[in-house]
Amino acid sequence: xxxxxxxxxxxxxxxxxxxxxxxxxxxxxxxxxxxxxxxxxxxxxxxxxxxxxxxxxxxxxxxxxxxxxxxxxxxxxxxxxxxxxxxxxxxxxxxxxxxxxxxxxxxxxxxxxxxxxxxxxxxxxxxxxxxxxxxxxxx
Ligand SMILES: [Zn+2]
Numbered sequence: 306x307x308x309x310x311x312x313x314x315x316x317x318x319x320x321x322x323x324x325x326x327x328x329x330x331x332x333x334x335x336x337x338x339x340x341x342x343x344x345x346x347x348x349x350x351x352x353x354x355x356x357x358x359x360x361x362x363x364x365x366x367x368x369x370x371x372x373x374x375x376x377x378x379x380x381x382x383x384x385x386x387x388x389x390x391x392x393x394x395x396x397x398x399x400x401x402x403x404x405x406x407x408x409x410x411x412x413x414x415x416x417x418x419x420x421x422x423x424x425x426x427x428x429x430x431x432x433x434x435x436x437x438x439x440x441x442x443x444x
């Protein structure tokens with residue numbers, strides 16, 4: 306009995322934010338490491354939550370095969386920012402992953418403070434392009 310109580314306390318401490326991933330397709334519980342449901346193949350819509358820059362407080366669902374970020378019309382996200390190149394960065398859906406790529410920008414693309422030419426995004430990654438920052442979220 307005492308052992309059970311101790312385990313219970315430890316477990317509740319480790320799972321601090323009580324986020325349980327539930328499949329949006331079959332409603333079964335998904336393990337946190339799954340990027341898609343292994344029962345039915347359902348994958349959560351990924352999104353960018355902008356936290357800094359002209360798009361701050363806005364959310365973009367990454368539903369397209371390719372999402373582009375740049376300073377001119379024709380990009381999915383148009384940022385009126387002199388530090389942003391005409392075609393600055395792109396996010397491409399590759400199966401259940403999202404690949405961020407620098408499209409030859411002048412000032413680079415940063416993820417979690419590091420300049421990257423290309424990166425498979427993970428939930429919680431912070432992307433910076435010019436003066437804009439966005440958090441990549443998957444659930
Ligand atoms: Zn499912």
